Amino acid sequence: MPEATVARLPLYLRALTTLAERGVATVSSEELAASAGVNSAKLRKDLSYLGSYGTRGVGYEVDFLRHQITREIGLTQDWAVVIVGIGNLGHALANYGGFASRGFRIAALVDADPTRLGEEVAGLNVRHADELEQIVDDLGIAIGVVATPARAAQLVCDRLVAAGVTSILNFAPAIVQVPEGVDLRKVDLSTELQILAYHEQRKNGAALALTAEQAAELAEAVNG
Amino acid sequence: MPEATVARLPLYLRALTTLAERGVATVSSEELAASAGVNSAKLRKDLSYLGSYGTRGVGYEVDFLRHQITREIGLTQDWAVVIVGIGNLGHALANYGGFASRGFRIAALVDADPTRLGEEVAGLNVRHADELEQIVDDLGIAIGVVATPARAAQLVCDRLVAAGVTSILNFAPAIVQVPEGVDLRKVDLSTELQILAYHEQRKNGAALALTAEQAAELAEAVNG
DNA sequence: GCAACTTTGTGCACACGTTCACAAGCGTCT
DNA sequence: AGACGCTTGTGAACGTGTGCACAAAGTTGC
Structure with a gap:
């Protein structure tokens, strides 16, 4: 297919x-x-x-x-999901009703920040990132959602993969590499806005401004 | 291009x-x-x-x-953005630092729920949806972000378009139609998970289970 | 100044995805 | 029963995107 x-x-x-x-x-x-x-x-x-x-x-x-x-x-079975990174976005994802109604069960929430530990979000206790491998194993988690800051994303993905997770949805604005056989999908808010901005620029007679700037650059290239 | x-x-x-x-x-x-x-x-x-x-x-x-x-x-200019729908996701988007650093300025927050009015989120007061047209006009907003429940998405998009917004980023899990000339991009959390689930199912020897189910269906089709 | 090395920019072939257009198949009505 | 109208399923043409492979063009070392 x-x-x-x-x-x-x-x-x-x-x-x-x-x-x-x-x-x-x-x-x-x-x-x-x-x-x-x-x-x-x-x-x-x-x-x-x-x-x-x-x-x-x-x-x-x-x-x-x-x-x-x-x-x-494959929505006839239910899929256990772990969300890593319980910041603003992680909270929103944990509380998003659209998952449960489509066969995805949020089974665990994980964060590296000790001050967040034990906090209850969407009926689940936030657990420490150190327990990640244990959690994945115990709860039979196949899908990981990464909502950490960009700098932590690669490390978190590596650990998810090492723990046996083979599907990852990454919300962190970072370029992450995963081994063969692991599916990584990326949702990037600012990328989407940038694509919109590109088209928006084209609409508003921006062609004129561009031409002027290009002319300036051309002149610079010829003279310099 | x-x-x-x-x-x-x-x-x-x-x-x-x-x-x-x-x-x-x-x-x-x-x-x-x-x-x-x-x-x-x-x-x-x-x-x-x-x-x-x-x-x-x-x-x-x-x-x-x-x-x-x-x-x-087109990131040399800054783009004024309005976020419509200040629920969990709207909060997260409003507080997301990745926008400002890339030339997108969140200029206004709007919600239809009267109990949210005046609430301060990310340094902005939440204003009522009735003011949408006025806000778009006054602040020169070109990009709208829709983070409402699914049932409100089409109406909100219609109003954004009517107010002159020509680029929309939709987070609501709904299929929205917009007129020619308006760019609509969609970010759908559960769609992404469903795509992952499809591939995940393929990996785990699910071919066997599928074959069994297909066999059952075939039998039903022949007998019934 | 010239040869050797490095890296860009691109022509070309191929793979993938989309759309058209129509034969095949199903239901309905006489 | 047979003709008619409607809608699916799909072959074929087309368009878009990808990746190879190499000529063109620059830099470095002697």
Whole structure:
């Protein structure tokens, strides 16, 4: 299954859940694509990797398709997650309701700061980073979420990997290297803003300002 | 400039900043690529879209290249940002230091909950959502960050767009439609976890379990 | 000044992803 | 039962992105 398709399955799942809540029983690729914000041909091709779960002339049965995608992603089992770094972001993640409702159970919270130890966040006690290996082992944790400052991210990832975690979601604004076989995904708030800024600059007649600056640089290059 | 290249520029910028802090003056594409975690040929091709800023036989001057990327992304000006939705995540975003240091100034915080009004977060008073249009106009806000519950996301985006915001970063787990000309980027925590779960499932001999389940389904399909 | 060495910038081939367009298949209505 | 209309599933064309491999261009040492 293409990686691009995998990345869209959660999107379809969400759209289907919304439809199910509205009591819709059947949906065409055109309708589903519209509510997921993608092209209908792409949607059909994506779904075809799961199997032939549609009915020609009718569409897809919402509940059935939802179950198939859930199974394909692996959300029929529940996944134990550890969050490392209980700062502002770590707090927000721990309290985020969207995880539990999608098969992800936050099983442990870990921080290196001794003053945070024992603090209760989202019904869990914050434990010390030294216990990380033990925690991963005891609770059967397969997914680690890193919400530490940038400078700690590589070390934390190394320890997670050493403890046997093979999937990491990194929120720290740092470039982290992991060995083969470990999946690392990155969510970077300021990168996203920078991409927006690039396009924003292009919109606001910034072309003019750029041309002027480029002209100055050209002159400098020729003269200097 | 290819979209994929734009998405990597912030990555290079971060790697260059790290190098500059370490006092490195010059860097080769091979070294820079390694610290950014990409292929060196890709790095060179990406940088070639900015111009010919390298020196053959030597490499790239760190400070100069950093300036060029900063200018290209549009980080020489500062961007006023409004955060809508001051829950757990909104708090975390407002307090996140990584924005200010990269040219993004959080200019206003907005929430619809009257009990949050006037609360001071990160040195700013939380203002009511009704004032959104006024705030955007007065403060010259070009970028909106949406950290509301899913059900409010579409409405908030509509109002941001109506007020003149043309770039939106959406953290709400909802599918939002925006008109042509408006850039919408999405950061979705549970989507990322779901992608990890998919790959994780593949690793742990889940192929066996899947085959068993598929066999059961096949039997059901044939018999039922 | 020249040869040897290093590193950039890029043409080219390949892989991946997207979109079109249509045959195949299902339900419905007469 | 057969014709008709609708929607899926997919082959094929196209576009975008990646990576190799090398010529071009600079630096260093003699």
